Amino acid sequence: MMAQENLNDTSSASAAATPRKLKVATVSLAGCFGCHMSFLDIDERILPLLELVEFDRSPITDIKHCGPCDIGLIEGGVCNAENVHVLREFRANCKVLIALGACAVNGGLPAQRNHLELADILQMVYRTGHGLAVGSAIPNDPELPLPLNQVHPVHEVVKIDYFLPGCPPSGDAIWAFLTQHIEGKDPALGHGLLHYD
Amino acid sequence: MATPELERILARHRRDPLQLLQILIEAQAHAGWLPPATLSAIAEALGVPRARVESTASFYSFLHTRPAGEFRILFSDNITDRMLGNQALMKALCDKLWLEPGKVSEDGLVSVDTTSCTGMCDQGPAVLANGRTITRVTPERIDEIAHLIRRRVPVGDWPPERFHVEDNIRRRDVLLDHGLAPGAALAAALDRGATSILGEIERSALRGCGGAGFGSDIKWRSCRDAWGDAHYVICNADEGEPGTFKDRVLLASYFDMVVDGMCIAGMAIGANKGFIYLRGEYRYLLDRLETRLAQRREQGLLGRNILGRGFSFDIEIHLGAGAYICGEESALIESLEGKPGKPRIRPPFPVTNGYRGQPTTVNNVETLALAALIAVHGGEWFRAIGTPASTGTKLLSVSGDVERPGIYEFPFGVTVAEVLEAAGARDTQAVTSAGAAGHCLAADDFGRRIAFEDVATGGSIMVFDHSRDMFEVARNFLHFFAHESCGFCTPCRVGTAVNARLIDKLAADRGSPYDLDEMAKMHRLMQGASHCGLGNTATIALHDMLAKFRPAFERRLHSPEYEPAFDLDAALTQARRMTGRDDAGAHLGDNREALAEERSRPHGGTAAATVAPSPVTPAPTKDLQP
Numbered sequence: 158m159m160a161q162e163n164l165n166d167t168s169s170a171s172a173a174a175t176p177r178k179l180k181v182a183t184v185s186l187a188g189c190f191g192c193h194m195s196f197l198d199i200d201e202r203i204l205p206l207l208e209l210v211e212f213d214r215s216p217i218t219d220i221k222h223c224g225p226c227d228i229g230l231i232e233g234g235v236c237n238a239e240n241v242h243v244l245r246e247f248r249a250n251c252k253v254l255i256a257l258g259a260c261a262v263n264g265g266l267p268a269q270r271n272h273l274e275l276a277d278i279l280q281m282v283y284r285t286g287h288g289l290a291v292g293s294a295i296p297n298d299p300e301l302p303l304p305l306n307q308v309h310p311v312h313e314v315v316k317i318d319y320f321l322p323g324c325p326p327s328g329d330a331i332w333a334f335l336t337q338h339i340e341g342k343d344p345a346l347g348h349g350l351l352h353y354d
Numbered sequence: 355m356a357t358p359e360l361e362r363i364l365a366r367h368r369r370d371p372l373q374l375l376q377i378l379i380e381a382q383a384h385a386g387w388l389p390p391a392t393l394s395a396i397a398e399a400l401g402v403p404r405a406r407v408e409s410t411a412s413f414y415s416f417l418h419t420r421p422a423g424e425f426r427i428l429f430s431d432n433i434t435d436r437m438l439g440n441q442a443l444m445k446a447l448c449d450k451l452w453l454e455p456g457k458v459s460e461d462g463l464v465s466v467d468t469t470s471c472t473g474m475c476d477q478g479p480a481v482l483a484n485g486r487t488i489t490r491v492t493p494e495r496i497d498e499i500a501h502l503i504r505r506r507v508p509v510g511d512w513p514p515e516r517f518h519v520e521d522n523i524r525r526r527d528v529l530l531d532h533g534l535a536p537g538a539a540l541a542a543a544l545d546r547g548a549t550s551i552l553g554e555i556e557r558s559a560l561r562g563c564g565g566a567g568f569g570s571d572i573k574w575r576s577c578r579d580a581w582g583d584a585h586y587v588i589c590n591a592d593e594g595e596p597g598t599f600k601d602r603v604l605l606a607s608y609f610d611m612v613v614d615g616m617c618i619a620g621m622a623i624g625a626n627k628g629f630i631y632l633r634g635e636y637r638y639l640l641d642r643l644e645t646r647l648a649q650r651r652e653q654g655l656l657g658r659n660i661l662g663r664g665f666s667f668d669i670e671i672h673l674g675a676g677a678y679i680c681g682e683e684s685a686l687i688e689s690l691e692g693k694p695g696k697p698r699i700r701p702p703f704p705v706t707n708g709y710r711g712q713p714t715t716v717n718n719v720e721t722l723a724l725a726a727l728i729a730v731h732g733g734e735w736f737r738a739i740g741t742p743a744s745t746g747t748k749l750l751s752v753s754g755d756v757e758r759p760g761i762y763e764f765p766f767g768v769t770v771a772e773v774l775e776a777a778g779a780r781d782t783q784a785v786t787s788a789g790a791a792g793h794c795l796a797a798d799d800f801g802r803r804i805a806f807e808d809v810a811t812g813g814s815i816m817v818f819d820h821s822r823d824m825f826e827v828a829r830n831f832l833h834f835f836a837h838e839s840c841g842f843c844t845p846c847r848v849g850t851a852v853n854a855r856l857i858d859k860l861a862a863d864r865g866s867p868y869d870l871d872e873m874a875k876m877h878r879l880m881q882g883a884s885h886c887g888l889g890n891t892a893t894i895a896l897h898d899m900l901a902k903f904r905p906a907f908e909r910r911l912h913s914p915e916y917e918p919a920f921d922l923d924a925a926l927t928q929a930r931r932m933t934g935r936d937d938a939g940a941h942l943g944d945n946r947e948a949l950a951e952e953r954s955r956p957h958g959g960t961a962a963a964t965v966a967p968s969p970v971t972p973a974p975t976k977d978l979q980p
C-alpha cells in the first residue's frame with residue numbers, strides 16, 4: 158500500500174497507523190450511465206473496494222460537488238456548458254483523471270451529431286419538426302446549459318491521465334484498473350479486458 | 355456504355371483488370387475527371403465490381419471522382435518549396451482567379467491546391483499544371499499562368515520553355531561520368547553470363563539505394579531461386595521522399611544506364627519482363643522514355659533476342675498517380691496490379707510472391723544504374739570505392755539553404771560537412787539526412803559520414819540555415835505524413851493525424867508541455883506498431899527535432915496547464931444565436947482561469963468532512979444542477 162502512504166496527507170499518528178482511504182469521484186457527462194452500471198457489475202467486490210476507497214461526488218453518494226480526490230472517473234463526452242464546468246471541477250480536484258468508456262474516450266454516440274449543424278438540429282427539433290405544439294420555441298431558460306457546437310471527447314477539454322475504452326468497459330476491466338492503480342502499479346489491461354467496442 | 359475513346363483505352367490494355375490504374379489515368383486525361391458513368395463503364399468492361407474501380411479511383415491524389423476544373427494547378431508543398439515562398443505565390447494565384455484553395459471555381463474552369471513534394475526541390479517553387487511540371491515559379495509567372503487560364507489556353511499550348519526542367523548536376527563521379535555507350539553495359543553482362551553477374555554483384559557488396567540498403571545480391575539470388583511461372587524486374591521510380599530528385603536526373607539523362615541495369619537484372623534472375631513504375635509527378639518524362647525504349651528495340655538493345663545473343667527482355671512503363679506510399683515495394687506492386695497502394699503483409703516477400711504472385715525484384719533506379727556499371731567494371735573495382743560496409747558512390751539530392759542546389763555524386767564515407775561545403779551552405783542550423791522520413795542532424799553531427807553504418811540515406815539532403823524555424827519544418831513533415839498515410843493500419847492512420855493536429859495546436863498558440871509529451875508518446879507507439887515503413891519512420895525527424903531543437907517547440911507553448919485546441923466560448927456561438935441568450939451562463943471562460951478558480955474554491959471544511967458516507971448535500975448553484 159505504498160501509494161496510499163504517499164498520498165496520505167494527514168500527519169497525525171493515528172492516521173499513519175490506519176492509512177487514509179483513497180477518495181474516488183465519478184460522474185456521467187454526455188453518457189448513458191452504462192459505464193456506471195458496468196462499474197456496479199463488480200458485484201460483491203464493491204465491499205473490498207470500499208475497504209480501500211471512499212466515494213466523494215458520485216451518483217452513488219449524491220454529493221453535488223467534489224472536494225480534493227485521488228481518482229476521478231469520467232463517463233461520457235462533453236456536449237454542453239455544464240459538462241465543461243463539471244469536467245473542470247474534476248480536473249481541478251482529482252490527482253488522476255480517467256476517461257471511462259467509449260463516449261469519454263472518443264465522443265461516442267452523442268458525437269454522431271457532429272456532422273450536423275447544431276443550429277439546424279435545434280431548428281428542426283423545436284421549430285420545424287413534426288408533432289410540435291403550436292408556438293414551440295427553442296428553450297432559452299438560463300437554467301438550461303447551452304449545447305456546444307460539437308460533442309468532444311474529454312481529453313479535448315482537459316488533460317486526461319488514463320483512458321479505459323469499451324462500450325462499456327467490463328466490470329472486470331474497471332475492477333482490474335482500479336485495484337492495480339490503488340496498489341500503486343501502472344494499470345495494464347491484458348487480453349479479454351481491453352475492448353474498443 | 356463505353357465511348358469510342360474509352361474503348362480504345364480498354365483495348366490497348368487488353369481489358370485486363372490488373373491494368374485498372376493505367377486505364378483510369380488515361381481515361382481521366384480526356385475529361386479531367388472520372389465521372390460515375392465512366393467508372394461504371396470501366397467496371398463493366400473489365401468484369402470487376404464497381405466498388406473495386408472506385409476504391410482505386412478514390413485512393414490516388416491525382417485521380418478525381420469529382421470535377422476538378424478544366425485547369426488543375428497544384429503547388430508542390432515540400433518545406434523547400436515553402437522556403438522559396440510557394441504559399442504567397444499560391445495565394446496570389448487564388449486572388450487573381452477569385453478562388454479558394456482546394457475548391458473548383460464556380461464556372462468549373464480552374465482549381466488551385468497543394469500537393470506533396472514534386473521532386474523539383476533544386477528548382478522550386480514548383481507547380482503541376484494539369485500534371486505538367488513548371489519550375490522556378492515567380493510572381494511574374496503567376497501573372498502569366500492566371501492570364502493563360504483566363505484566356506482558356508490549353509496547357510499544351512503554354513510557352514514550352516515554361517516546362518523546362520534542369521538536371522543541376524554539381525558533382526560527377528563514377529556513375530555520372532560513366533562514359534559508356536548505350537547497351538555497352540548490357541553487352542558486357544551478356545559476355546559474363548548470369549552466374550558470373552550474380553558473383554560480381556556479390557563481390558561489389560552493392561546495397562539498395564532507395565534508403566533501406568538491402569544487399570542486392572541476396573535479393574537477386576533469392577528471386578532467381580524462387581519457383582514461378584515468370585519472373586519480373588521492377589524499377590522503382592516512385593521517387594516520393596520529400597527532397598529527393600536523383601531518379602529524375604537519372605531517368606532524364608542516364609536512362610540507358612537504367613535500362614541496361616534492368617536488362618542485366620532480368621538476365622540475372624531469369625526474367626523477360628520489366629516494369630518502370632514512374633511517379634505521376636514525373637509524367638513529363640513519359641513520352642521521352644517511351645520514345646527511347648522504342649529506339650532501343652529498333653537498335654536491338656531491348657525486346658526479342660537482344661544483341662543477337664538469344665536473351666529477350668522488354669520493359670513497360672506504368673504511371674503512378676500521386677501516392678508516396680507506392681514507393682514501398684509491396685504497395686508499388688499492388689499499384690502495378692491496379693489496386694490501391696496499400697502495403698502487403700510480409701512475408702511472403704516480393705522475391706517469391708510479387709507481381710501477379712510471381713518472383714519479383716524491386717530495385718531503385720540508382721541501384722539498377724550502378725548494377726550496369728558493375729557489369730562493366732566488375733565487383734572488385736566497385737568495392738574499392740566508398741567504405742567497407744557501404745561500397746560505391748551515392749547520389750545526393752541537395753536542396754534548401756545552399757548556393758548550389760542539385761545532384762552531388764560522392765563516394766560513401768563523405769562527411770556531411772564536406773557535402774555542405776561543396777553545395778555552398780552557410781550558417782547551417784540543421785540537415786535532414788533522409789528526407790521527411792529520416793534523421794535530422796544538428797551542427798555537432800556534421801562531422802558524421804554518409805554511409806549505411808553512420809548516416810544512412812536515400813539521398814535527400816535538405817539544408818536549413820539559422821533563419822529557419824525548425825518548428826515549421828516539423829509541421830510540414832507531419833502534415834505530409836498525415837496526407838500520405840494509406841489508412842490501412844490504425845497506428846499510422848490515426849497517429850499521423852493526431853501528430854498533425856497536435857502541432858497545429860501548438861502553432862495556434864494553444865500548446866502545453868502535455869502536447870509535446872503526447873507527440874513523444876505517439877513516436878514510441880508508431881515505431882513499433884505500424885504496418886510498414888511509412889508509419890515506422892513518420893516521426894523520426896520529429897523525434898530528433900524535439901530533442902535537438904527543443905526551444906523551437908517550447909517557444910510555442912502557451913501555458914503550463916493543458917489547453918483545449920479550440921475556443922470553448924466560441925463553441926457556444928450557435929446555441930447563443932438560436933436561443934438569443936447572452937447571460938453569464940451562456941459563456942465559457944478560459945480553461946486556465948477556471949481551473950485556478952476551482953482550485954482556490956473553499957471546500958466544506960477539512961478533507962475529513964467530505965468523507966461522511968451520508969453527507970450533507972451542499973446546495974448546488976443553479977446553473978450547475980445536472
